[in-house]
Amino acid sequence: MIEDYLSLTLKNFSHQKKRTFLTLIGIFIGIAALVSLVSLGQGLQKSISDQFAQLGTDKIFILPGSGFFETSAKGVAITDKDLKDIRNSKGVQEVAGNIFKIGRVKVGDTLVYNNVLGTPLDQTRKVTESAFKLKVMKGRELKSGDRYAAFVGPRWAKDKDILPKGIGVGSRLEVENKTFRVVGFFESLGNPDDDSLVMIPYDTAKDLFDQPDSFDYVIAQASEGAEPAVVAEAIKKKMRGSRNLEEGEENFNVSTSEDLIQSFNAVLLIVQIIVIGIAFISLLVGGINITNTMYTSVIERTGDIGVMKAIGARNGDILALFMMEAGILGLVGGSIGIIFGVGLSQLVSLAANAAGLGFIKAFFPWYLILGALLFSFTVGAIAGIIPAMNAARLKPVDALRYE
Incomplete structure (x- = not known):
């Protein structure tokens, strides 16, 4: 049965090459953007995390300001007196x-x-x-x-x-x-x-x-043997006491290597959400294109649908045929997008490395590639639901009379 669906789907694609290509554009651009930007983001996250990890888990960083990524102008300078307080903190x-x-x-x-x-x-x-x-x-x-x-x-x-x-x-x-x-x-x-x-x-x-x-x-x-997080809290307590500050009023920042990694990951997560949102817009446009294409396909093949129903095809068979066709459109577009996305991110990595930005590297976890394929197929299948339902509800007599 599945082989028959695939055969009919591929036959329809071959008859409408230009329309198929134009339909795929939105999907493959969206998936290419998604794969390239997410892979570069993952690579950057891995590189920066590795660099922070190299700082050593036993190191604690103290800066002016209430957050590690804030400017020191928002905090009170770290003085010689503070240095003595830090040195005298438990576990330092x-x-x-x-x-x-x-x-x-x-x-x-x-x-x-x-x-x-x-x-x-x-x-x-x-x-x-x-x-x-x-x-x-x-x-x-x-x-x-x-x-x-x-x-x-x-x-x-x-x-x-x-x-x-x-x-x-x-x-x-x-x-x-x-x-x-x-x-x-x-x-x-x-x-x-x-x-x-x-x-x-x-x-x-x-x-x-x-x-x-x-x-x-x-x-x-x-x-x-001291736990860095515990030592960091001891430093905070010592400096709050020296500066007459209550908890939550700190005008300084104390961070372990793990804190730095988490802070960076939080910033990068926001960037990746924005990037994925932009890519999703392209995928949405691609999904609308698939819906339009499937509507056109249903209209053009109304007579064929009537013949299939007349020889015993059920509503579920027609629904499955058109949903699979829409899903494969999404899958093919996604596959092309993955190839483009991988190639683009590798080019960016090579250019960055040549420019001395060796920490910008593309990283392709298996779940990114598999997720992109499943997502593109799902987008296509969902986009084809309504046209497929319309096709499935056609009455054989009406479909055979359609010109």
């Missing part, structure tokens, strides 16, 4: 305060505005280095006694990346009009912002950016 092993700015960095005649990190050079620097998994690629890292030394990302060493001609160990660069000597390069961290970072001593940075008694963010390392 070590604390590193950092200055993070977008500064003017000049090499030769090339001036760029770039991320500059002022990090301590005492034993606490290991907290920052372990959080970001910094490994020396060339030269050495910053050490105690350095004043105007810079430890920079690998993009500075490449020709025609940040600079027309890359620099090496011993090269000079200016940060906020002060000359620094490059003492080393760290290995790639996987994204262009981090790979272009310029790290300088904290004491130099606080003079350079006129920030003598405050930090842009603090990294606390939990003691061995």
Whole structure:
């Protein structure tokens, strides 16, 4: 029976090639958009989650402001006193305060505005280095006694990346009009912002950016065996007490690596919902096209329906035939859309990788492909319900008399 339905369906498609193609356009554009954008979103989510996970589950991040993605202007600066309170919180092993700015960095005649990190050079620097998994690629890292030394990302060493001609160990660069000597390069961290970072001593940075008694963010390392979430709550309690704040009035943010992942995923979820909504509009248009096509098909084949009913076809057989035809239209459009969507997202990934945005990768979980196929078939079948019901209700005598 199913073979007969398929044979009749494919025969009808072959007789109406142009109409079939035009009907498929809305479905395959919608599915292509859905697959490409969702796969890129999934890949981005996976890449960012992996990077956050690399920060280490024992790290806790403290910033001004009531939310991790808010600007520090909405919060009260983290001071030396806060740093002592954090260090004295239960479960904290070590604390590193950092200055993070977008500064003017000049090499030769090339001036760029770039991320500059002022990090301590005492034993606490290991907290920052372990959080970001910094490994020396060339030269050495910053050490105690350095004043105007810079430890920079690998993009500075490449020709025609940040600079027309890359620099090496011993090269000079200016940060906020002060000359620094490059003492080393760290290995790639996987994204262009981090790979272009310029790290300088904290004491130099606080003079350079006129920030003598405050930090842009603090990294606390939990003691061995301590639960980061519990330690984070202890830090919040300590800082609330020091600042005379009630719970819920915090003008600072304390986040574990897991908190950062959840915050990012929440933002990405909103973006994906918007993207899926846009793709759904295209699918809705495609569904309407299928409905119109099926109505036309029912009218054109009214005589055939009469013949089928006259030789014993039941209403359910006619209903199943037209619903399967509509569903296959959706399935074929979805299959073409998946091929286009996969190809498009792979092209975007290749282009992003060539541009140094290696964290933008397409990810194709099996449920995305299977879900897209089932969804496209369902859209087609639903779009064909009303025309199929109209066809099934036709009386054989009326259908045979139709011209």
